Amino acid sequence: MKVRRHKLFLFCSVGISVVSLLYCYKSLQQVPFLQDDQSSLKSLFMFTDVFWGAPQTSSLHNTHNHHRAEQILRQVKHDGKESKVENLVGSDSTDLDGELHKKTYVLEEDLTPYFLHTDTGELCFSEGTRTVKQSNASESEDAKSKLELHKKNNTILVGHTVKERKVVKCVCHQGWHGPNCGVPTVVEHSNLPTKTSLKPRKVPRRIINAININHEFDLLHVRFRELADTVDLFMICESNFTAYGDPKPLTFRHLLLNGTFDYIKHKILYIFLDHFPQGGRANGWIADDYLRTFLTKNGLLRVQNLRQDDVFILDDADEIPFRDGILFLKLYNGWTEPFGIHMRKSLYGFFWKQFGTLDVISGCTVAMLLMVYKGDGILLRRREYFNMPGFRQYENKSGRRLMPWSIGSPVHYAGWHCSWCFKPEGIYYKLIAAQNGDFPRWGDFAEKRKLDYIRELIRTGGWFDDSLPRYPPTDPKEPMFAPKYLLDNYDRYRYLLENPYAKR
Known part of the structure; x- marks a missing residue:
């Protein structure tokens, strides 16, 4: 009985700690000094990804986790007008006069992040990619599909059994070519x-x-x-x-x-x-x-x-x-x-x-x-x-x-x-x-x-x-x-x- 009570107490303590950590994390995001300290912000996201075991790949419609800190840093610099380039060029005409x-x-x-990974790790140029194409052994070609994907059988033998494998490819918008859909027509038809x-x-x-x-x-x-x-x-x-x-x-x-x-x-x-x-x-x-x-x-x-x-x-x-x-x-x-x-x-x-x-x-x-x-x-x-x-x-x-x-x-x-x-x-x-x-x-x-x-x-x-x-x-x-x-x-x-x- 005492062992069960100790386990229950330990389980509750861990739960409270997790909730507290999440609450602190949410609060820290609102603290102004984080918006000014770029290195602190990046370190915070790196620590969080490691602590929670954040996945390193995402679907075509999601951004890579390792880009999250970089995107937020860019937004902070933009909103706070703290870009090095902007400081060098300046925004005050008086300051620029004579020194431009x-x-x-x-x-x-x-x-x-110009390229995004699919769930299976395929690298696609986001602007040039319409969707992904999946080949699946259990599905036939669907001509009426909104995505107009051509699905073909693709299987591999393991011992005496047949296992199904999905092959995911980038499907390009008009004007884009190549396996990653990142080569424009003016390069595809160049010399x-x-x-x-x-x-x-x-x-x-x-x-x-x-x-x-x-x-x-x-x-x-x-x-x-x-x-x-x-x-x-x-x-x-x-x-x-x-x-x-x-x-x-x-x-x-x-x-x-x-x-x-x-x-x-x-x-x-x-x-x-x-x-x-x-x-x-x-x-x-x-x-x-x-x-x-x-x-x-x-x-x-x-x-x-x-x-x-x-x-x-x-x-x-x-x-x-x-x-x-x-x-x-x-x-x-x-x-x-x-x-x-x-x-x-x-x-x-x-x-x-x-x-x-x-x-x-x-x-x-x-x-x-x-x-x-x-x-x-x-x-x-x-x-x-x-x-x-x-x-x-x-x-x-x-x-x-x-x-x-x-x-x-x-x-x-x-x-x-x-x-x-x-x-x-x-x-x-x-x-x-x-x-x-x-x-x-x-x-x-x-x-x-x-x-x-x-x-x-x-x-x-x-x-x-x-x-x-x-x-x-x-x-x-x-x-x-x-x-x-x-x-x-x-x-x-x-x-x-x-x-x-x-x-x-």
């Missing part, structure tokens, strides 16, 4: 020679997108909206000189300080080119090359926590990559370098589509940028890397053959190149600001600068040499007509989506 071009930037890890070697990464790469800006501010908004959740750092270079060498205002800096780009400011590193290169006025290509050289070298010196396998992409302001292709570079191993991007070509607006695609070498890893291109972005844009002194050294060090390839194809666009896509006043400014090397320099001809003449070019799709227009009107319903942000804000950007001077 001196700020450094710390690249942080991307903790987003990438190593498609069979692609593997998801455990830790995402960081993406750096570098651009020189003049007055392409609408296209800059489109770029930011298209790539905001994929690119980790935008390096934006602005000069107080045009490409021709004339003084100009720092408009982007003003917009950055007045709050126009607050939605993306925490990902921007502002680079200020305060001089015009010697000889750039006589030879415009000197000025054109120098812009990219300065952008890359000045920017990389101010970025901290770089890794060799991070990705560097150099674009012109009117070249906007498709988000899915860039996300692939972030999440997968197995692709080679350098890489280009097949972009849909448009003139004056997306309503005039030019033939072919713009395919230029646009990116590589930071390791290749530094070892082969010596940190000079203009060398990246050229196709002569195999003649550069560091090429063989880098190829031997990396242990793989370097083979250029391009995201997308001539029929699967992986971005947009919208040339001269401004209102007439913007085209006029581009004419007079153009570098002195790409002849004929149409801004030197007074009749070409007249706004009525420019409006007629936009209306007909003509060119400054007065040649006959040869571009057919574009159907706005065709795939990859324009970036999604433009289509979602049609009225605001109507001048880029509909020919404003066409006869109705």
